[in-house]
Amino acid sequence: MARKMTVPYNPPAFAVTVDxxxxxxxxxxxxxxxxxxxEAPYRGRIALPGVFVRGTETLEGAxxxxxxxxxxxxxxxxxxxxxxxxxxxxxxxxxxxxxxxYLAIAADLPSPDDARTxxxxxxxxxxxxEKRSWAFDHAEILRTGVERARAKLEYSTLxxxxxxxxxxxxxxxxxxxxxWNQSLDPGNFRRKVTNSPGFVEATGERRDSGTGRxxxxxxxxxxxxxxxxxxxDTQSE
Amino acid sequence: MARKMTVPYNPPAFAVTVDxxxxxxxxxxxxxxxxxxxEAPYRGRIALPGVFVRGTETLEGAxxxxxxxxxxxxxxxxxxxxxxxxxxxxxxxxxxxxxxxYLAIAADLPSPDDARTxxxxxxxxxxxxEKRSWAFDHAEILRTGVERARAKLEYSTLxxxxxxxxxxxxxxxxxxxxxWNQSLDPGNFRRKVTNSPGFVEATGERRDSGTGRxxxxxxxxxxxxxxxxxxxDTQSE
DNA sequence: ATAATAGTGTCTTTTAGACAATATCAC
DNA sequence: GTGATATTGTCTAAAAGACACTATTAT
Numbered sequence: 001m002a003r004k005m006t007v008p009y010n011p012p013a014f015a016v017t018v019d020x021x022x023x024x025x026x027x028x029x030x031x032x033x034x035x036x037x038x039e040a041p042y043r044g045r046i047a048l049p050g051v052f053v054r055g056t057e058t059l060e061g062a063x064x065x066x067x068x069x070x071x072x073x074x075x076x077x078x079x080x081x082x083x084x085x086x087x088x089x090x091x092x093x094x095x096x097x098x099x100x101x102y103l104a105i106a107a108d109l110p111s112p113d114d115a116r117t118x119x120x121x122x123x124x125x126x127x128x129x130e131k132r133s134w135a136f137d138h139a140e141i142l143r144t145g146v147e148r149a150r151a152k153l154e155y156s157t158l159x160x161x162x163x164x165x166x167x168x169x170x171x172x173x174x175x176x177x178x179x180w181n182q183s184l185d186p187g188n189f190r191r192k193v194t195n196s197p198g199f200v201e202a203t204g205e206r207r208d209s210g211t212g213r214x215x216x217x218x219x220x221x222x223x224x225x226x227x228x229x230x231x232x233d234t235q236s237e
Numbered sequence: 238m239a240r241k242m243t244v245p246y247n248p249p250a251f252a253v254t255v256d257x258x259x260x261x262x263x264x265x266x267x268x269x270x271x272x273x274x275x276e277a278p279y280r281g282r283i284a285l286p287g288v289f290v291r292g293t294e295t296l297e298g299a300x301x302x303x304x305x306x307x308x309x310x311x312x313x314x315x316x317x318x319x320x321x322x323x324x325x326x327x328x329x330x331x332x333x334x335x336x337x338x339y340l341a342i343a344a345d346l347p348s349p350d351d352a353r354t355x356x357x358x359x360x361x362x363x364x365x366x367e368k369r370s371w372a373f374d375h376a377e378i379l380r381t382g383v384e385r386a387r388a389k390l391e392y393s394t395l396x397x398x399x400x401x402x403x404x405x406x407x408x409x410x411x412x413x414x415x416x417w418n419q420s421l422d423p424g425n426f427r428r429k430v431t432n433s434p435g436f437v438e439a440t441g442e443r444r445d446s447g448t449g450r451x452x453x454x455x456x457x458x459x460x461x462x463x464x465x466x467x468x469x470d471t472q473s474e
Numbered sequence: 475a476t477a478a479t480a481g482t483g484t485c486t487t488t489t490a491g492a493c494a495a496t497a498t499c500a501c
Numbered sequence: 502g503t504g505a506t507a508t509t510g511t512c513t514a515a516a517a518g519a520c521a522c523t524a525t526t527a528t
Binding site: 405406407423424427428443446447448449450451452453 | 478
């Protein structure tokens with residue numbers, strides 16, 4: 001590439017990876033998609049799924065490839081967004097590797113450990129993740145991703161990404177409760193959600209969940225941002 | 238770097254740059270630090286200040302170097318934070334260059350067009366910026382930076398970064414008004430600011446600004462986040 | 475005095491939060 | 502009926518916003 005440069009400067013060669021913080025909720029527990037490294041460096045440690053970005057590939061293309069190849073997930077089924085880049089010179093012992101972190105949210109339904117999944121990917125609860133040793137700086141990338149997700153629940157409609165296409169308001173409330181480790185008043189939550197224009201749309205149907213009164217079924221609305229926001233309890237956690 | 242890899246895979250070589258959205262307010266107008274490109278590609282167009290990241294340099298190190306070399310600014314005097322990365326394969330005609338965008342905020346005082354500034358850097362009002370043709374995808378990086386700054390004013394103490402070490406609440410209010418293109422009620426603004434714990438600290442001194450009653454002088458407090466937040470008028474703009 | 479900006483107070487509307495009351499199902 | 506969850510309503514407190522009023526300077 002330096003051949004085409006008009007300035008007599010040969011910039012240092014970096015490798016670029018994308019690394020994904022893929023989150024889902026399983027039985028009200030926040031889980032992270034991890035792979036078990038089979039090769040050096042950091043053999044045996046857990047890592048975030050990620051790939052080297054190819055020479056002609058967009059970053060989003062590399063993300064979609066990672067979801068398929070490493071996660072066994074269908075990219076069109078989930079929300080993803082860029083998190084931040086991590087570029088410390090010593091973050092990868094193999095050389096200078098810059099990683100662009102992405103946050104992805106999967107609904108519980110799609111498939112936890114599908115057949116498409118290559119040998120290594122699996123869901124690990126965040127609680128277990130925190131007890132393990134991570135490869136590279138992936139613990140920091142994970143922390144960034146989890147905090148971003150928790151924060152975006154406040155002012156965006158991200159919570160619906162954790163739900164299937166149709167869901168009840170109790171399920172949606174469960175997303176907030178699991179992500180924030182706090183309980184929310186069902187009545188007040190309903191009022192806020194239904195007053196936020198474009199957050200959810202009622203389908204008119206009801207679902208009988210075994211016990212209690214059947215709940216109305218909703219779908220995600222058009223809005224991306226919530227106004228007014230739903231605030232976390234800054235005390236708890 | 239590929240020599241040390243244990244996997245027989247040679248990842249494509251990227252160049253990595255940092256590009257800075259440096260914002261300041263001059264006479265209540267939002268201004269952006271731009272350089273006039275003297276070389277191909279995009280010779281003659283304006284661009285954000287930026288450098289290639291060196292082989293052993295951190296990203297933040299490259300940002301500080303850019304501020305000094307390109308902007309003639311002293312990095313310790315200003316706030317900066319990572320924005321996002323831009324990696325489209327065709328964003329730079331010279332080859333595959335990934336840019337990590339940073340947002341930096343300068344107080345008016347430091348020096349607009351210092352002697353330290355290398356030939357090219359200067360402040361351009363955002364209004365003028367939008368009428369010009371930008372090099373690379375810098376118009377998009379700028380848009381991202383300006384929107385980030387506007388959004389962060391709502392829930393963080395970022396506004397104080399636009400002010401000198403000591404400032405009046407009218408000056409602080411002026412930051413919000415200029416950034417959001419809306420006027421805020423002086424009384425209500427004062428109440429919100431002084432009720433947000435850690436936003437500002439009174440120095441006890443007063444400043445005579447020529448006309449009207451002299452204003453109390455404040456310094457930035459310890460807090461980084463604002464609670465409750467100060468909301469924009471979502472209608473205007 | 476007037477003009478100008480700083481700062482305080484008051485009232486109304488909106489939102490948040492606690493919590494009671496009612497609704498609709500399974501059993 | 503009881504038990505469970507859904508949904509609505511009511512009351513209080515906090516915050517937002519409009520706006521009047523007072524304070525302190527220069528001229």
